[in-house]
Amino acid sequence: MTSETSRRTVLGAALAAAATTAPLTGAAQAAAAGRPSAPPAPSGAPPVDTRFWHTYTDWRHGSGDGTRVAPGPRPGLVIATPAGRTDYTDPHTGATAAWDYATWTSPVHRSSVPATEVIASWNARTPAGTWIQVELSGRYTDGTDTPWFVMGRWAGGDGDIRRTSVDGQGDAHTSVWTDTLSVDDPASGVRLVSYRLRLTLHRTPGSRATPTVWRAGAMASDVPDRFTVPATTPSLARELRVPRYSQEVHAGRYPEYDNGGEAWCSPTSSQMVIEYWGRRPTAEDLAWVRPGLSDPQVCHAARSTYDYQYGGCGNWPFNAAYAATYRDLNAVVTRLGSLTDVERLIGAAIPVITSQSFLEKELPGAGYGTAGHLMTVIGFTADGDVIANDPASPDNDAVRRVYPRRAWENIWLRTKRYDAAGKVRSGSGGVAYVYWPERPAPGQQRVLRSLGLL
The missing domain is CATH 2.60.120 (Jelly Rolls)
Structure with a gap:
């Protein structure tokens, strides 16, 4: 499924087997206000x-x-x-x-x-x-x-x-x-x-x-091999109102789909953004889910993204394809060059799903380490730190998190990292899912076009 020669994170993997997850507290309320315009495009195009x-x-x-x-x-x-x-x-x-x-x-x-x-x-x-x-x-x-x-x-x-x-x-x-x-x-x-x-x-x-x-x-x-990436300068303070869903509340549910909810970071993130755009599965879509389960749409997303060969819900294009089954949604898998690119999308009111892997000590505040994990970036604080909906949280209320900007951009953009045993492993090199409506606003069109997505 992966290779040491491939600069490829483990696809949508859940928390690494050796990782531990402690109870996590919610972050402070966002201070972003108003509707600032997107920051200017960076001068150097990514590879x-x-x-x-x-x-x-x-x-x-x-x-x-x-x-x-x-x-x-x-x-x-x-x-x-x-x-x-x-x-x-x-x-x-x-x-x-x-x-x-x-x-x-x-x-x-x-x-x-x-x-x-x-x-x-x-x-x-x-x-x-x-x-x-x-x-x-x-x-x-x-x-x-x-x-x-x-x-x-x-x-x-x-x-x-x-x-x-x-x-x-x-x-x-x-x-x-x-x-x-x-x-x-x-x-x-x-x-x-x-x-x-x-x-x-x-x-x-x-x-x-x-x-x-x-x-x-x-x-x-052709992202160059790198353990660290250059730091960027914050240019935006804004937070989008994106629904919050925890994958952990689904632990043990439907183990036929990648051992249940604890491994559902990718479809859980996808579902958050789908619902941000005002789309939801119908009652008919959800009829197969056992009555009484919370957030049945997350179970539906897991089933709808499950790759029967890979044995998981983290196939990147399958997640984008699932999102695009909803009315007038477009969805692509791409690579972004920096957090500045993410700021431009957030400035245009477009959340971004990112793929990253890290040791617990490499992302302060996470409380876990992972060989591959998807989160949804929903904004930036006034100091430039990343506001993320992290599905690896104990419940929906704890999903909103604030992570240090420098740590975040490194674990997301690097292509090489060390695991807990000191072995060199791969990183995603900036992989992201971007979902947007068929008729985006003019400002959204400009940003999407500048990133090669329209």
Whole structure:
């Protein structure tokens, strides 16, 4: 699932087995007030390239076989006339079924950053009897190409297939680690200079149902190996009103989904931001949850993000895809270059979900250590410290936390760290989920566009 050669945090892992979690107190009330404008963009661009296909023109520029573009305010790819039929044996159920399919292949995107890692993400609707497969093929600096790698087989529900990553993929230069295509030896100088995506849309033979893909793309990056990162200067004091949910209150619930709530940091964070944007699952969506459980929507988020191959709810693109199943929400996985980027998003009223790993002593006030954990940044204090909704809290009231700015930016942005045994491990290098509505306000559009997300 991970590799020492991959600059990749453990995907959405829960608290490390050796970590201990003490009762945590809530932080002081936020002093941020008013609605300040976003801070200016930093002068140095991070080593990250993003490309997302989502407009009518984007889809028309690709190569379709059996697909068409459904027009409208949110144009998307759908099945027109299937290109063929295939059998798929679900590795997690053993069931084999026939599926009609159609494909769309993107134009070649030449990355502005010769990359050591590429992470795809997508936004789609998959009604009953449909699912999608997302593949990626890249070209190296020596002019050779990778095979087509499966970056995910995905459906919003689990009644037709079990959503899954695919293990065991790689070639002479790269490997796929769950959701990340990674150059095995960055020191070799090998880089991915371009890539294409291929989407395969499936439906039950003879059906008129179809998946709809509204957005698909990838983030390519070459973040340098580093144990520490430069400090940034605070430029914003603001706090967003984001719902607070604890993963810990779900400990022991639905252990079939990554051993229950204690491992649900990623879907819990996703659910907070989904509800910040005013979206919630319906009563029908939640009908499967046992009556009487608190915050059943968090259980639903865990089930809806669970990767049956990885065996967890922390697959980054699966979380973004889940968020985008809600009305008119866009969601991507990206890397941000600094806390200044996060301040700009917060200034535009957009919360950010970040991935980090740390020893207990490295994040004062946390009270635990983790090999990989997701939190939601909801603001900054007047001193520039990070206000986060931390799902690894004993209850919902304790979720709002304030963490020291310098410690936070280091544990989030670094690519290398030492574990409790002194061994070198990976860090996420600034990985973040960003979710926003289909029709963002003008100021939000400017910030999202400047970060390559629109």
